[in-house]
Amino acid sequence: MKHGQARFIVGFLAFPLLLYVVFVISPFIQAFHxxxxxxxxxxxxxxxVGLQNFQNLMQDPLFLTAIKNNAVLLIGLPLVTIxxxxxxxxxxxVGGSAGGAGVQGIRGNGFxxxxxxxxxxxxxxxIAVIWAVIFNxxxxxMANSVLxxxxxxxxxxxxxxxxxxxxxxxxxxWGSVGxxxxxxxxxxTAIPRDIFEAALIDGAGRFTTFFNVTMPLLxxxxxxxxxxxxxxxxxxxxxxxxxxAGPGGPDNSTQVIALxxxxxxxxxxxxxxxxxxxxxxxxxxxxxxxxxxxxxxxxRIEY
Amino acid sequence: MTVTVNTGEPDxxxxxxxxxxxxxGTAASRDGKVGDVAVNVFSHAVLxxxxxxxxxxxxxxxxxxxxxxxxxxxxxxxxPDSVQWSNFASAWDKGVGDYLxxxxxxxxxxxxxxxxxxxxxxxxxxxYEFRGNRLIYYLFAGGMxxxxxxxxxxxxxxxxxxxxxSTYHGLIxxxxxxxxxxxxxxxxAFFRTLPTSVAEAAMIDGASHTRVFFQVMLPMAKPGLxxxxxxxVLGQWNQxxxxxxxxxxxxxxxxxxxxxxxSQRYEGDWGALFAALTVAMVPVVVVYLVFYxxxxxxxxxxxxx
Numbered sequence: 366m367k368h369g370q371a372r373f374i375v376g377f378l379a380f381p382l383l384l385y386v387v388f389v390i391s392p393f394i395q396a397f398h399x400x401x402x403x404x405x406x407x408x409x410x411x412x413x414v415g416l417q418n419f420q421n422l423m424q425d426p427l428f429l430t431a432i433k434n435n436a437v438l439l440i441g442l443p444l445v446t447i448x449x450x451x452x453x454x455x456x457x458x459v460g461g462s463a464g465g466a467g468v469q470g471i472r473g474n475g476f477x478x479x480x481x482x483x484x485x486x487x488x489x490x491x492i493a494v495i496w497a498v499i500f501n502x503x504x505x506x507m508a509n510s511v512l513x514x515x516x517x518x519x520x521x522x523x524x525x526x527x528x529x530x531x532x533x534x535x536x537x538x539w540g541s542v543g544x545x546x547x548x549x550x551x552x553x554t555a556i557p558r559d560i561f562e563a564a565l566i567d568g569a570g571r572f573t574t575f576f577n578v579t580m581p582l583l584x585x586x587x588x589x590x591x592x593x594x595x596x597x598x599x600x601x602x603x604x605x606x607x608x609x610a611g612p613g614g615p616d617n618s619t620q621v622i623a624l625x626x627x628x629x630x631x632x633x634x635x636x637x638x639x640x641x642x643x644x645x646x647x648x649x650x651x652x653x654x655x656x657x658x659x660x661x662x663x664x665r666i667e668y
Numbered sequence: 669m670t671v672t673v674n675t676g677e678p679d680x681x682x683x684x685x686x687x688x689x690x691x692x693g694t695a696a697s698r699d700g701k702v703g704d705v706a707v708n709v710f711s712h713a714v715l716x717x718x719x720x721x722x723x724x725x726x727x728x729x730x731x732x733x734x735x736x737x738x739x740x741x742x743x744x745x746x747x748p749d750s751v752q753w754s755n756f757a758s759a760w761d762k763g764v765g766d767y768l769x770x771x772x773x774x775x776x777x778x779x780x781x782x783x784x785x786x787x788x789x790x791x792x793x794x795x796y797e798f799r800g801n802r803l804i805y806y807l808f809a810g811g812m813x814x815x816x817x818x819x820x821x822x823x824x825x826x827x828x829x830x831x832x833x834s835t836y837h838g839l840i841x842x843x844x845x846x847x848x849x850x851x852x853x854x855x856x857a858f859f860r861t862l863p864t865s866v867a868e869a870a871m872i873d874g875a876s877h878t879r880v881f882f883q884v885m886l887p888m889a890k891p892g893l894x895x896x897x898x899x900x901v902l903g904q905w906n907q908x909x910x911x912x913x914x915x916x917x918x919x920x921x922x923x924x925x926x927x928x929x930x931s932q933r934y935e936g937d938w939g940a941l942f943a944a945l946t947v948a949m950v951p952v953v954v955v956y957l958v959f960y961x962x963x964x965x966x967x968x969x970x971x972x973x
Contacts, residue, residue, distance in 0.1 A: 388845035488906030
């Protein structure tokens with residue numbers, strides 16, 4: 366019996382674990398190793414160069430531009446997405462018309478969630494193509510024709526070095542809001558109703574209830590969302606690679622770390638250098654996740 | 669956190685408000701009556717506004733697949749003078765048929781293998797005590813947090829040295845490996861919630877461990893398998909980063925779309941591009957509309973944990 370159990374465990378785990386170690390764990394570990402070499406990726410020989418790659422990175426203007434652009438996304442994406450998603454979740458939950466104060470779901474709740482979530486299930490290239498055309502910089506472009514109708518001038522969008530990164534940021538936000546709306550809505554649903562009833566009996570209106578009861582109870586979910594969105598912002602690749610000129614342009618205004626890794630690793634024959642960039646990305650991700658989890662930590666409310 | 673997320677629940681909350689609450693609340697609600705209507709109208713206006721912002725680009729892309737390139741850019745807001753079904757034929761000529769076939773083969777193989785290996789791993793980790801159990805679990809769960817771009821350069825050379833670049837089996841195995849963390853994490857939580865008594869009864873009746881898993885536990889885990897299965901279908905169908913580095917000679921649909929966009933910048937056959945886009949979008953949207961509760965539950969369930 367005991368023996369059969371051990372065989373069963375090994376039999377079930379061996380293949381998945383092998384696959385996972387070969388294709389996931391080992392490349393991650395190898396990246397740390399290659400980061401210390403001058404490997405080109407083409408020849409099989411390489412020399413150990415210590416931390417030379419990292420020193421070069423700190424003086425690589427393109428990489429520093431990429432870091433700066435990722436920082437803009439890192440701040441903008443979580444902030445705007447969470448605020449919009451919370452705002453919409455608030456409207457979904459308290460915007461209903463009938464009855465007294467308190468929590469009242471809005472009519473058409475299901476439809477809104479269905480619609481808002483849609484970008485989440487489509488692939489990034491599909492979204493990138495659609496927005497690349499919407500952002501057509503001529504006056505006939507869709508975004509420009511709408512803005513022209515309401516009296517605002519036309520913009521260059523992705524063709525304008527000052528606007529391109531913010532256009533990318535907008536598409537990221539546009540695609541993410543639905544997911545976090547559904548997430549926040551699900552978390553609100555999990556709050557027991559007697560908490561709301563108690564607030565109602567105490568005479569709290571819908572705004573007071575939302576800001577003083579719902580929001581604090583959602584804190585854990587907001588915090589998790591922040592970390593996930595930060596990782597998304599640091600990992601941006603497909604949108605930039607498909608949508609922007611170059612990619613990474615115009616004038617490197619949309620360069621990001623992932624794009625730099627791809628270009629150095631696969632086009633410029635600098636696999637060691639690209640691995641060093643990956644290691645930097647890893648530590649930035651780690652530090653930001655830790656900071657977010659620590660700084661935003663509050664008393665956990667159990668119910 | 670449970671794996672299925674119940675949507676549409678908030679409507680019920682108000683109905684259950686006790687009578688005393690209504691009585692005490694009248695003072696607040698009397699002057700709030702007009703405010704209520706205003707809030708309601710405002711809410712709908714904002715929510716409809718965002719729905720338009722989300723839905724119009726997709727509907728527009730569907731319509732654009734039946735227009736000429738000149739119409740797409742010259743009069744973006746009008747319907748086509750005559751429906752250009754030929755866009756789909758020229759998309760097919762540009763390789764969309766091959767991309768579609770590649771996507772179907774890789775996703776079918778990838779999802780079946782992911783579900784099989786993922787639930788086997790999750791089951792053993794959730795139900796059997798042995799040394800190294802926690803370590804293996806955290807090894808998988810940790811994989812959800814790593815940035816893929818840290819691994820992408822070495823991964824390319826691993827796949828190359830195995831002779832698996834631009835092959836179906838290479839892409840399938842890589843998809844499975846990168847889908848395992850979330851699948852194991854999700855199914856692990858699910859197997860924990862299932863009762864042990866049925867499996868114990870089957871064991872007493874002399875069923876082997878393997879038989880208990882396939883004939884007792886897997887059927888009981890169907891709701892979880894459905895959620896995570898749809899999640900994996902969508903995730904692998906939409907995968908772009910892995911194939912664009914590992915399968916440049918056997919492009920999947922997402923890659924095909926990206927390269928079609930690049931080539932239309934000088935070829936100018938935008939109708940064909942949007943036809944290709946429609947081919948990529950429609951199956952996903954149909955799956956989403958049919959299974960949207962499982963999709964939303966599956967995608968958000970893991971985050972809430």
